[in-house]
Amino acid sequence: MKVRFNVPVAVLIIGSSPDALSFTTKFQHRGFFVEASADGDPTLHSDQVPAEYQHFRMMRELVFLVTPGEEKEGTRIAELSGTNRDGHSW
């Protein structure tokens, strides 16, 4: 069972190429497998600035995809969100 959530965070990313502006990483956190990536506006370009800053884009949110470890997934999902199965806070 996977859980997905998006954390709004507006950051202007600047770099020397369009590829340099994308970001994805994977890590483990307290028994969960996490994939995080930056999502946002399309890349823009300007040749009026130094080469290392010519490509830029707005990151609008961090997208997280979380997969629980081997424990009972129902429990893990509830633990992840801090809610019970009905969606109410504990």
Place this chain on the structure above:
Amino acid sequence: MTPLTSIANRVLRSIRNFGIVPYVNEVKESEGNLQTFMERWKVSRFADDQTWQPLVPVAPGGLGGFGQLLASLGSASTEIPQLRASEWRAVEEAIQEDLSPVPEREFLINAIELLRVGNLRMAVMESIIGLEIALARYLNTYLQERRGLSAARVKTFINPQLGLTDRVAILLDLTIGDRLKKLVEMEDVLTAVRMRNHVVHKTGHLDPNIPEETVRKSVNAVLMLTDILANEWLQIEMDPTMKSLAEEIAKVQGVPSPTIRVVRKHRILMDFWFIGQVPESLKLDELCIDAGKRLVAIDKWFDPNEDLFIRFEQFPNQIIATWHHGKLHRV
């Protein structure tokens, strides 16, 4: 704190402190706003019918009350944070290794943030706290490792009675090299220290007669010095490892032992100095590739193509080749 918040904060913290991005802050969760976060973050689960289902249904009308306030706060910032893509690697390392920033880094980011919003008094205070931390650590390590003083002697020497002005104006001046002195205006640093003392010991405020430009210039000098001292400390800490590596390379390659300098985290400058001709049989590019591999074995985040700069010099001062961006360049 729920794991979701903890996961988000791990990434946000890394972007702020290791990507040097002021205004990106960790999420502060409380019982009252948990529901709001769940809605705002569009938390959903991958259900049995292979679709994403919201874990907490959004109330009709979307975010209400506190949620609206929170959302508006999130978008009301007049300053757009910027991240240089070249810092992604440091951010990724921090995320994956779950690194905590050194204390002075947090003060440095705070000071930058405060400078930008024009809170000069707090910018001075935060920058000086960061400097004090980095300076104390540097002096302790320098005096023990480079000057051979015992820990007890250093402790009696560097005590609270020795003020920050004396530490910077005298002690640091005696220990820091000329090369580094040229990088920062010490007089500006001392101006910042005096401003801090004015706030703490006199009025609680900055002297209104000091122009804003002077304050900003002084704080920038403090931040620069803090960064330099953090890197110098790292260099001293890495000395034994780099000395062993230099001996290893010299032995395996049959070359003079190189001087290895840790310019900053992961960034290495290696100098080979030959007296007489460089042996024709010596393949410089293979030597560089080997050095890069050995550095990766020490530091898995080291990227030889980005982080390794090598100079080959011949007596008395002729550079014959350099290695950078993964290639040998003959001069």
